[in-house]
Amino acid sequence: MQILSREQIQAWDQYTIYNEPIRSVDLMERAATCCFDWIRAQHWRGHSFKIFCGKGNNGGDGLAIARMLLQAGFSTIIYILENGRPGSPDFQENLQRLHEITTDIHFIQSENIVISITETDIIIDALFGSGLNKPLSGIAALLVEHINSAHAIVVSIDVPSGLFLDKSSKGHPIIVADHTLTFQVYKLCLLVQENAPYIGRIHILDIQLHPGFLKDNIFHKELTEPALIRSIFKPRNEFSHKGNFGHALLITGSYGKIGAAVLATRACMRSGAGLTTVFVPRCGYSILQSVAPEAMVMTDENDEHLSSLPGDLDKYAAIGIGPGIGTEEATQKMVSFIARRYTMPLVIDADALNILSLHKELLTHIPADSILTPHPKEFDRLFGDHTNDFDRLSTATAKAAELKCIIVLKGHHTIIATPGRQIFFNNTGNAGMAKGGSGDVLTGILTALRAQGYESEKAAILGVYIHGLAGDLAASKLSMESMLASDIIEAISLAFPQIY
Ligand SMILES: NC(=O)C1=CN([C@@H]2O[C@H](COP(=O)(O)OP(=O)(O)OC[C@H]3O[C@@H](n4cnc5c(N)ncnc54)[C@H](O)[C@@H]3O)[C@@H](O)[C@H]2O)[C@@H](O)CC1
Numbered sequence: 001m002q003i004l005s006r007e008q009i010q011a012w013d014q015y016t017i018y019n020e021p022i023r024s025v026d027l028m029e030r031a032a033t034c035c036f037d038w039i040r041a042q043h044w045r046g047h048s049f050k051i052f053c054g055k056g057n058n059g060g061d062g063l064a065i066a067r068m069l070l071q072a073g074f075s076t077i078i079y080i081l082e083n084g085r086p087g088s089p090d091f092q093e094n095l096q097r098l099h100e101i102t103t104d105i106h107f108i109q110s111e112n113i114v115i116s117i118t119e120t121d122i123i124i125d126a127l128f129g130s131g132l133n134k135p136l137s138g139i140a141a142l143l144v145e146h147i148n149s150a151h152a153i154v155v156s157i158d159v160p161s162g163l164f165l166d167k168s169s170k171g172h173p174i175i176v177a178d179h180t181l182t183f184q185v186y187k188l189c190l191l192v193q194e195n196a197p198y199i200g201r202i203h204i205l206d207i208q209l210h211p212g213f214l215k216d217n218i219f220h221k222e223l224t225e226p227a228l229i230r231s232i233f234k235p236r237n238e239f240s241h242k243g244n245f246g247h248a249l250l251i252t253g254s255y256g257k258i259g260a261a262v263l264a265t266r267a268c269m270r271s272g273a274g275l276t277t278v279f280v281p282r283c284g285y286s287i288l289q290s291v292a293p294e295a296m297v298m299t300d301e302n303d304e305h306l307s308s309l310p311g312d313l314d315k316y317a318a319i320g321i322g323p324g325i326g327t328e329e330a331t332q333k334m335v336s337f338i339a340r341r342y343t344m345p346l347v348i349d350a351d352a353l354n355i356l357s358l359h360k361e362l363l364t365h366i367p368a369d370s371i372l373t374p375h376p377k378e379f380d381r382l383f384g385d386h387t388n389d390f391d392r393l394s395t396a397t398a399k400a401a402e403l404k405c406i407i408v409l410k411g412h413h414t415i416i417a418t419p420g421r422q423i424f425f426n427n428t429g430n431a432g433m434a435k436g437g438s439g440d441v442l443t444g445i446l447t448a449l450r451a452q453g454y455e456s457e458k459a460a461i462l463g464v465y466i467h468g469l470a471g472d473l474a475a476s477k478l479s480m481e482s483m484l485a486s487d488i489i490e491a492i493s494l495a496f497p498q499i500y
């Protein structure tokens with residue numbers, strides 16, 4: 001699913017109006033009908049609705065929904081946030097239609113907001129949508145505060161009012177929604193971590209905007225969906241042998257963090273690598289030999305941390321480096337050497353990223369098409385502090401192009417930024433994965449996919465998806481609270497068949 005900017009969405013509305021063709025007010029009716037159908041399907045009888053409308057088209061949606069609720073017999077009270085100016089034409093048309101069935105419409109025009117909201121009310125927030133042009137202030141801000149301080153269920157139409165679609169809204173007044181009914185496609189503001197407190201559950205309503213618009217335009221942001229994953233996935237040939245699936249090398253672990261090596265190794269083997277070798281300090285030898293008998297283990301001369309190279313690197317189809325390696329000086333030298341001398345793409349995670357942060361000059365040396373997998377803290381260590389997720393996204397886009405690398409910025413919707421400035425938002429995974437070790441599993445999966453010959457960009461999109469899907473399967477069996485990173489590894493075997 002493409003993710004469109006505010007301008008692109010407005011253009012898509014216009015394209016639909018012109019090419020379907022359909023009158024703008026009829027398109028609004030279609031959007032409102034989708035919302036009404038969704039609301040009715042919640043079986044909220046016994047509750048009463050309080051609908052808050054601005055005077056733009058978002059408010060127009062609200063008025064149309066109010067009319068439908070009244071006609072269906074729901075107790076509904078309508079409030080319009082008055083701004084002294086006429087509403088948009090479609091708002092005005094819907095106001096007129098509403099007047100034909102009720103005159104009980106309340107205008108909010110003073111800072112003294114005395115509307116009582118009880119726990120049995122359902123609030124429909126149709127104040128502002130994609131037309132928001134500045135942070136809310138004055139009566140609008142007070143109204144948002146009033147709604148947020150009540151304990152009613154809040155359903156936002158298109159986006160929670162006060163959220164900008166494509167830029168940070170941090171620190172501004174924003175409706176805290178329980179449900180967001182958004183039209184046709186995801187909006188960027190509904191995918192970034194910083195807006196998590198506001199968006200509630202997202203429901204994408206298909207208002208049948210004209211599909212021709214997507215064919216006629218190029219977009220740079222998309223949500224990874226099963227169809228894309230299937231197009232990337234390469235089924236195993238019946239006649240294949242282990243040599244067809246590559247030899248993966250994982251450079252991992254230090255004293256007390258051999259677990260990271262175990263997780264990455266087991267995830268790598270479970271993700272289809274032909275052969276897996278793990279390079280660890282000597283303290284990891286017997287652990288790995290016992291918990292991962294299918295893997296080959298090579299040890300550093302040092303007992304506790306890595307300090308040398310695991311022999312000839314060129315014999316491996318893919319190398320993953322970083323989980324649990326620590327930042328000892330000798331380990332830093334080893335990472336620095338590999339970053340400078342190795343020419344094939346690497347999968348770089350965790351402490352290997354922290355070492356790059358300590359020696360930023362190395363960033364320009366890392367092999368083209370390497371996959372870097374920072375979480376936001378590691379990302380900021382690498383590329384400087386960011387005050388919001390939108391800026392972080394811009395930096396990821398720019399740095400992926402500049403370094404010719406794939407940047408996997410991990411989070412609820414992990415972001416994959418490519419050298420061609422394409423951004424993919426992953427849509428699998430859950431909060432049960434917010435536990436130590438989940439990232440090590442991802443490194444193993446990505447290294448395995450690279451070893452099997454997937455190009456880095458495809459390996460990143462597919463690997464992040466499989467990782468999240470395995471996390472979802474583990475959570476459904478064991479609960480988000482109880483699942484462990486090891487359970488994600490076990491569930492990889494169930495995740496692959498879902499994408500065949
Ligand atoms: N035909 C269409 O274009 C469709 C539009 N739809 C709805 O239309 C919405 C967009 O409508 P609009 O473009 O009219 O925009 P909005 O209704 O989101 O808001 C624009 C209005 O609010 C004012 N405004 C913006 N920021 C403000 C602020 N901070 N303080 C006070 N006033 C502010 C503007 O001056 C304008 O009057 C979408 O979010 C969606 O809900 C849907 O009905 C689908 C069809």
Ligand SMILES: Nc1ncnc2c1ncn2[C@@H]1O[C@H](COP(=O)(O)OP(=O)(O)O)[C@@H](O)[C@H]1O
Binds near residue numbers: 428
């Ligand atoms: N709430 C969440 N929703 C989806 N995925 C999550 C969530 N929390 C964590 N994850 C995933 O789990 C992994 C955690 O990685 P990381 O922070 O490096 O952990 P660690 O270093 O402890 O292994 C990432 O791939 C991330 O996307």
Ligand SMILES: [K+]
Binds near residue numbers: 125128129159161
């Ligand atoms: K809204």
